[in-house]
Amino acid sequence: MKTSAFLYPWDVVGDPQAADRLAGLGVQQVTLASAYHSTRALTPRHPDHRIVTAEHAAVLYPPDATRWAGRALHPYAQSWVAGEDPYAEAAEALAGAGLQVHSWVVLAHNSRLGAEHPDTSVVNAYGDRYPWAPCIAQPAVHAYLVNLAAEAAVRPGASGTELESLGWYGFAHLHAHDKTSGIVLGDAAQYLMSLCFCADCEAGYGSVGLDGEELRVAVRKALAPLWAGAGSTEQGWSGVEKLLGAGIADTTLRWRVQVARGLQEAAVAAVRAEAVGRDFQVLLHADPAPYRAGANVGVDPAHILATADGVVLPCTGGDTAREAVLGPFAGLSGVLAANFNVVSGMGGNPGTLERDAAHAASLGANELRLYHAGLASGPDLSAVAGALRRG
Template sequence: MRHGVFAYTWDLVGDPEAAARIADLGANTVTLQAAYHAVRGITPWHPAHRVVHAEHAAAYFPIRADRWSGLRPLAPTWAVDNPDRFGTAAAALTAAGLSVEAWLVLTHSSAVGTAHPDVTVRNAYGERYPYALCPSHQAVRDYALTIVSEVCAQYDVDLMLEACGWLGFDHGSHHEKTEGANLSASARRLLSLCFCPACRTALGPEADRLAASVRSAVDAELHGVSADPIDATAVLNHRATVIAELVREAKSLAGNRRVLLMAADDPWVTGPDVGIDFQNVQPDAFVLKCWGDTNAAAQQLKAAAARTDIPLVANVTALNTEWDGVSELLEAGAAEVRYYHAGLGSRDRLDRIRTAITGTRR
């Protein structure tokens, strides 16, 4: 059984003790960021820095210009000293006896979306989400698959895919100021439906009617009146087709490498965990976010296990102070565990990861 932990390249590069510290947790796998969105992170254990501000989405592997056409990721401008930070960190982990998975965020990039607004998600009001690249566009699919192919060409590692589909209304903006409207989960999902030109083409004549219905439903909720339910089957079917093909192509590029997909068995879901029907997409493993209530996470795993024979990986967070381990998740059907996060955690939280691994190893 694989017990893995998430880590960032900046947790390892420049810290000669980091790989051994991670290995001491008892994990045998590290999911290491190779293409990642903007973030501010703390590094409690690094000898040279404490706060890392990754100002934009970036690739942490060498960007070979001749391999890219159209969209391409940016290099991390805050880390110009080493163009192969992923390779450096991965080598340290391998030397410590750990296997490495490349953590690839594919369609979440404010940098690319701001530079190329024509390929971003556009809601029913015509407003764009610059952090969300829409995979209906061939240019976005090419961008995502080039990330996959370049990592495979440069490293012999497995892959974990995050944001392998649409991002929506949530998980995007800085200094979020939308909570006061008390939007329901339904309204937030409606605001996550994409009506960019590529999606409109795929939907055909249905697009205008559906967009108008979405606007009416959202406005009705915001203004405190009732609205008719929305039938978004056409959009969900379109999403399913695009995502399934993207995963198939990624697997083809990966060859004999494992492809793990962060996913939720709900076609309405948008964000880091792509919303799909588990029976229609075929990665080597599904990674399910189990960050909330343990009983709810166990039920989620049981429901997923009943729908697919593909192995399930429980993504659990040790950063939650109420976290109480993973035994119930393993009993519910998880075949593997990934712990979030070996770089962000305090000593107490890392101790809890170590205890969970040693207490459930089999």
Template structure:
């Protein structure tokens, strides 16, 4: 299987040994960040630094003039990725024989939420989530679609992986996060991620719901959860807490909002890209899930994009719904050629298990994965990278 590893530009720029070291792992491709959220990242081998603090979401290349005069626009990176940091790193990686694809984070931007609070998801209590742009809002959708096209199609890139192209909800590792005091299960996370901004309130109305009554129903449903009652059990638990009619209507609104955004973003990328450019989404096969791996309908998303990158840190089980739909007809993709990439964390300190990677890859292949992704060559220790190299050599 084709293997790719995730990389940041700051892992490569200023370290002349980085491209060859990454190529020596046995990967054929790198997925290189072109637009990324705020982060604090370790760089354990870089000759100039050990910690990089990306203070806000930013594009890691010079923006073009499509953003002139627009209120919502990307932010330029600071000294953690100056100039065309993406382009510099991409050229060095390509010179080492690696195929470069862009890594584009979309609906996850705390600075935009801080500077333009009305763009953020607002929960049933009136709290805003500044890290989570509401993807129902027309201006936000236009921003995300244009960002996808610009950041994905960088010079020399052979494809892209679009992350956070869907709803972002409560679950987010914010600075000094203190939200773990109550165990919000799947149902609680969903209820706390429902948006009540003006656009979503209108959307609920189009589904036959009164937004004020729905918000009150959400608060009532969550009251036992705040007192310690469990809220696991998937969609059935959501229907039990919120009522089947309310739950079904909210999901219909949110699913349609996400699907149409995904369709528009992929169209925009394809329009800007050369022939043969690969478009993948980071995706979860449960459409009501929120986060970096956007909840999708597997059949629908494989009718839109060339494939998906599927989180496998908890095991490869999430691959199956996509594999089962991998042969559907798609506009520009031949039958049966969908990319189903299994994404494994290989950083021990972040919960990964590089020591079991050979077995994990074998199991993913058995389940139908066509490619693999390894998170993350820049963050991993030397020991983790050695385990990755051994696993890829064995496979």
């Protein structure tokens, strides 16, 4: 199967050996970040540095001033990688080593945007804002994300793109110094905590027959026993219905799916228009449960494969977890890229990659993604190289 490894431009820029080292793993492609959220990243093999601190969400190329002129919402430039266009510099080096390149574009995940434009953020039932999560129901946010997708995806040298967080973001967030684990919140409770109550969402609930204030009261009532106790381990959509009631839950989902589909269709169309005349592949990081929010956005499998060329699916975990992710795509045409964490220090298991990839293939996966070649240790990469050689 075609295999791609995720990478940051700062893993390559300034390291003349990086591209050949990646090619030596046995991958055919690199998924290279062109727009990314804030992070602190280890660079264990770089000749000049060990830690890169990306202080805020930014694009890793010079944004087009004409495209963004007059827009209140616009991408932020980066300052932590040397050079005017670190994405292009890294992509050129990787291509020189015989590797194809896909752009890796993180969209609805941007804490600086939320800090500077707080009215754009998701607001929960208690009135708390999530600055990392722009509300995709807001027209200005929708327009910003569609334009960012087009610009950040179709970079020079890229033969395709992989769009992350192209949908709802919510409560769950890998946050610095996070202090939210004192109460257990299963994914059902997290759905309730992710429902947005900004003015646009309240109007949207009204369009599908829900009163926004009544919904807010219902959500808070459903969550009240959790705060009084130890939380809730309810999982899946049946858990959401148990907490909130099936009728109300299904109506909230109808609104959110409508919004997410509109954004996904518009963004994919904008990318294809930008790439007109090029053989350009568009994939989404996705989860087949439509209610899920986050980096792997909830989708309807048939709809998303009729919209984009394929999906990148989270496949780290046991056989049952892979079956749950890949099973709903059975019989559908398109790229099904199984994404495996190969950083053992971050919960990955590169030692079982050969076996896990074979299992994913038996479930219909036709490509592999490896997260993350820049962050992995030397032994992790050796295990990956061995698995790809044998596979």
